[in-house]
Amino acid sequence: MAEIFECVNLSKSYGSRQALAALNFSIPRGRIVGLLGPNGSGKTTLLKLANGLLTPTQGQVLIDGHAPGIRSKRLVSYLPERSALPQDMNARQLLRYYGEFFPDFDEQRARQMLQNLGIEEKLGIKQMSKGTREKVQLILTMSRDASLYLLDEPIGGVDPATREYILRTIIGNYNPDAAVIISTHLIADVEQILDEVLFLRQGQLVLQADAEQIRETKGMSVDALFREEFKCLGN
């Protein structure tokens, strides 16, 4: 069986600026992987490429052995950095929309999570606060029994209580046969839930390692290692 996520010599340039430079790595099923790097290191570009929202300049990204397309979109549950929810719907219509387009969407589970947060199903997306919208989008993303979850900065700019809620929602809902890729620059907040980490610097992969092994062999947290690795950048 093909790896669920694989980059083969993947490069992306915007004009003369190179955002990703010849990435080669793969991620097996059943792993929670942190895609870590400072802002502008290429994390979002990589996830956009995996979702077919951008076209590689060179090389390819493979989802379960296939380039992004209808087939891969059925397998991937994507949480973009921004709010992509249709503005003219309310929560209930949104649940139905996801249910109709994604056969692996568990409407009951999503409804339960909305209820737990006290979000009215009649509430329109436009009426929701930014924080509520982010939570709804995460709930929709995690209510799919996908094979690959691609989460772009799921905990960026939220308060500690929400951060905890989000991380627990991810752990509590992902399909155990799936891989989860979480992109973030807030390493200390997520490192406990990661199996594996990828460090990106200026579009290049500088490290792929097991999180527990870093703690075991180096006697330092992933966050501390990251700071050491990136300190010359002064980000």
Next chain:
Amino acid sequence: MFGKLMKYELRALAKAGIPVIIAIAAAVSFSTVLCFTTSGVESTAMQFLSALFTLLGFPLIGAGVVLLIVVIVVRFRRTMLGDEGYLTHTLPVSLTALLWSKLLSALIWLCVVAAAALAGVVLCAINTSMTFGVMSAKQYAATLRDTVQVLADWNTLYYTSLGVLVLLFVLLQFFTALSIGHSFPAKKMGYSVLFYFAIDGTLRVVSSLGLILPLDLWSSMGSDIVLRVALPLVTAAYSGVLYFLTWRMQSRHLNLA
């Protein structure tokens, strides 16, 4: 999946289409009631008033179609090229299905609204002739029947089809310009406007050259052939090119902010 996309597109456009149709129906009903009540009355002031209302109805009806086109174009930008594009483009459907669901649902709603607008114009015209005493209230039903009979022929069908084709072309010109403009990292709307006029200018130049250069050929064929065959063919060809450009920009050069 295409059926589901169509369902959501038709439903979203209904939010603009239904109010437009209600507005047209209200304007026509108002004009009709006014004209009937004033038709026998010997009051110049009342007649003037009803004629004024009826005449004002014409631009209002046209505005309905324009409004709907604006709604369609804004929605296209928001769902395909704005933040909602992150969801739209990650649905397990093909880009072809996405684009055609947008185009078809837009055409269906535009046809419905245009038909309502056309009926409104015809009724208002009859109302006006009644107000100015060209015909009496008793002849209303007969006039209406005659009008329908005159309209119900192959020419109407031909011009309706041509109208649909032209609407498709108009929509595609907006969609193409937006798709090209939004492939730039910044100033997306500025580039979109620029490319709209660039496309417009290019097509005008191409059309003029196509008309002037083989002028002898055209004059040998006669104006009827040119209008009935060349016009739809050229419109279809331009639409095809614009569709390909839209598809190409969104499949290869999508660049969501």
Next chain:
Amino acid sequence: MSWQFQGNMPIYSQLVEYLRQRIASGYYAPGQRLPTVREIAVEAGVNPNTVQRAMAELEREGLVYSQRTAGRFVTEDPDRVKTESTLLARQQIDAFLRSMALLGYSRAQVLAIMQQEEEEHPNGGNL
């Protein structure tokens, strides 16, 4: 008891210690069915694979056992739990005595302080 982890040590070994404490203290009673790996992962806010690994370690030590369909249970042997509890208590006391020794207190002095403490505040007083 809330979960707090040191970032510079493997989460796995810290989890083993937490779960061992819970079993030794009777928080998870002998023979009781343990929460699922996923439930513990959500509660502790850690990776489920890490919880799985910690559970395997406890199984190896004989503190828990798994039944294929019913899940994981705390050992039904009260002596096994007792041994574990005694072991943990000894470790704590050893560590305490070591720190007291560093402060210059002999075992006899420590005992005297403890005696005095018990007389002044019986049963822990309002400590």
